[in-house]
Amino acid sequence: MPHTHASSADGDEDKPCRACSDFKTWAKTQNRVTFSTPGKNKQPPPQRRKDCPLDKDEIGTATWSFLHSMASYYPKKPSKTQSDDMTKFFNIFAQFYPCEPCAVDFQEDIKKHPPQTDSRDAFAKWLCERHNTVNVKLGKPTFDCSKVHERWKDGWEDGSCD
Amino acid sequence: MPHTHASSADGDEDKPCRACSDFKTWAKTQNRVTFSTPGKNKQPPPQRRKDCPLDKDEIGTATWSFLHSMASYYPKKPSKTQSDDMTKFFNIFAQFYPCEPCAVDFQEDIKKHPPQTDSRDAFAKWLCERHNTVNVKLGKPTFDCSKVHERWKDGWEDGSCD
Numbered sequence: 001m002p003h004t005h006a007s008s009a010d011g012d013e014d015k016p017c018r019a020c021s022d023f024k025t026w027a028k029t030q031n032r033v034t035f036s037t038p039g040k041n042k043q044p045p046p047q048r049r050k051d052c053p054l055d056k057d058e059i060g061t062a063t064w065s066f067l068h069s070m071a072s073y074y075p076k077k078p079s080k081t082q083s084d085d086m087t088k089f090f091n092i093f094a095q096f097y098p099c100e101p102c103a104v105d106f107q108e109d110i111k112k113h114p115p116q117t118d119s120r121d122a123f124a125k126w127l128c129e130r131h132n133t134v135n136v137k138l139g140k141p142t143f144d145c146s147k148v149h150e151r152w153k154d155g156w157e158d159g160s161c162d
Numbered sequence: 163m164p165h166t167h168a169s170s171a172d173g174d175e176d177k178p179c180r181a182c183s184d185f186k187t188w189a190k191t192q193n194r195v196t197f198s199t200p201g202k203n204k205q206p207p208p209q210r211r212k213d214c215p216l217d218k219d220e221i222g223t224a225t226w227s228f229l230h231s232m233a234s235y236y237p238k239k240p241s242k243t244q245s246d247d248m249t250k251f252f253n254i255f256a257q258f259y260p261c262e263p264c265a266v267d268f269q270e271d272i273k274k275h276p277p278q279t280d281s282r283d284a285f286a287k288w289l290c291e292r293h294n295t296v297n298v299k300l301g302k303p304t305f306d307c308s309k310v311h312e313r314w315k316d317g318w319e320d321g322s323c324d
Contacts, residue, residue, distance in 0.1 A: 019235060019315070052323035053315050054231055062227035066260075069221050073181060073260035082257070089254040092247045098228075098235035153181075153215050161214035 019099045022057050056099050063097070064131055071124040072153035078117065086117040102134075109133055124148045181261045184219050218261050225259070226293055233286040234315035240279065248279040264296075271295055286310045 054062065075082060094110055097103040109130060116126035128145035135142050143151070155161030216224065237244060256272055259265040271292060278288035290307035297304050305313070317323030 019231060049318075049322055051313060053234075053313065053317055054227055059228065059231050062224040062231075065216055065224035066221065066228050069181060069216055069224075069260040070258050072215075074258060085254045086258065089251060089258070092251040092254075095244070096232050096236060096248065096251070098231040151213060151215065155215055156211075160211055 019054065019056055019059055022055050056102070059098055060102070060134075067127055068124070068131070068148070068152040071127045072120070072149050074117075074120045074123050076120045078119070083117040086123065087115045090115045105134075105137070106130070121149075124152070181216065181218055181221055184217050218264070221260055222264070222296075229289055230286070230293070230310070230314040233289045234282070234311050236279075236282045236285050238282045240281070245279040248285065249277045252277045267296075267299070268292070283311075286314070 074086065078086070090110060094103060094107045097106060113126070113130065116122040125145050125148065128143060128148045132142040132145070134140075147156075150156050236248065240248070252272060256265060256269045259268060275288070275292065275295075278284040287307050287310065290305060290310045294304040294307070296302075309318075312318050
C-alpha cells in the first residue's frame with residue numbers, strides 16, 4: 001500500500017509526503033499533473049527536472065545501493081569494535097530512514113533479525129535477506145543472496161559487467 | 163585524482179577497486195572494454211547491464227541522495243538522544259563508507275566540522291556544506307545551502323517539481 005501521508009511530531013502531519021509515496025501517486029495529490037491513459041488522450045508522460053526531491057521508490061533504490069555497497073566492502077574480518085559499530089549504525093539508521101512507515105517496518109524486521117556484522121559475508125547476506133523481506137512485501141522478485149558480492153562489488157562471473 | 167586501487171587490511175590491496183574509480187577508468191584496468199575516440203573508430207559507447215556494481219561516482223550519488231533526504235526529514239526539534247544518535251551515525255558512516263580514500267577525506271572533514279544535529283535546519287545545512295566541500299574538491303559546482311529543503315523535500319518554490 002502506498003503511504004501518502006507522513007506522521008511525525010513536528011507539524012508535517014497534514015502535508016502530502018513525497019517520500020511516503022511514489023511520484024505518480026504523490027503528484028495526483030497535488031492536482032497539477034495529469035497522466036495519459038492509453039487511447040484516452042495524447043498527453044506526454046510528465047517530465048520532471050532532475051533535481052527534484054526523491055520519492056519513496058527513489059529513496060529506497062539510492063539507500064539500498066549505498067547499504068549493499070557498504071556491506072560488500074565491509075572488512076572480511078572486522079574487529080569487535082567495528083562489528084559493534086556497524087550494528088549500532090543499523091539501529092540508528094532504522095530510526096531515521098526518511099520514510100516513516102518503511103522505517104517502522106525495518107525496525108520490526110531487525111528486531112526479529114538483528115544485524116549480523118561478524119564478517120563481510122555474514123553482513124552482506126543478512127542485508128540481502130532484509131532487502132528480500134521488503135521485496136516480498138512489495139511483490140517484487142527476490143534476489144539470490146549467494147550472488148550478493150557479484151551484484152555489489154565484483155561484477156558477474158560471466159564478465160558481463162567488465 | 164581518480165583512485166584506482168583500494169587499500170584495506172583484508173587482502174584486496176592488489177585488485178583494481180571499482181568503488182575507488184569511475185566506470186571508464188576502472189574498465190580500462192580490465193583490458194576488456196575499449197572506448198571510442200571521435201574520428202578514430204566507430205565503436206559504440208560501452209553498454210553495461212543495469213545490475214552491475216556501482217562505481218565511485220554512482221555510490222556517491224546514491225549516498226548523498228539518501229543522506230540529504232534523511233537530513234530534510236530529520237526532526238525539526240530532535241531530542242538530545244536523537245541528536246547524539248545522529249552524530250554517532252555520521253562518525254560510524256565515515257568509517258565504513260565504501261570508497262576508502264573518500265572515507266578518509268570525510269573523516270578529516272568532520273573532525274574539523276563536527277555534525278550539527280540539534281535541529282533539522284542546522285543538520286541539513288551542515289550536510290550541504292560537507293557536500294560542497296566535496297564538490298569543490300572534485301571541481302563541481304557548489305549548491306546554495308539555503309535551498310536544501312527545496313532540493314530534497316519540498317520541491318522548488320516555482321512549482322517545477324509538482
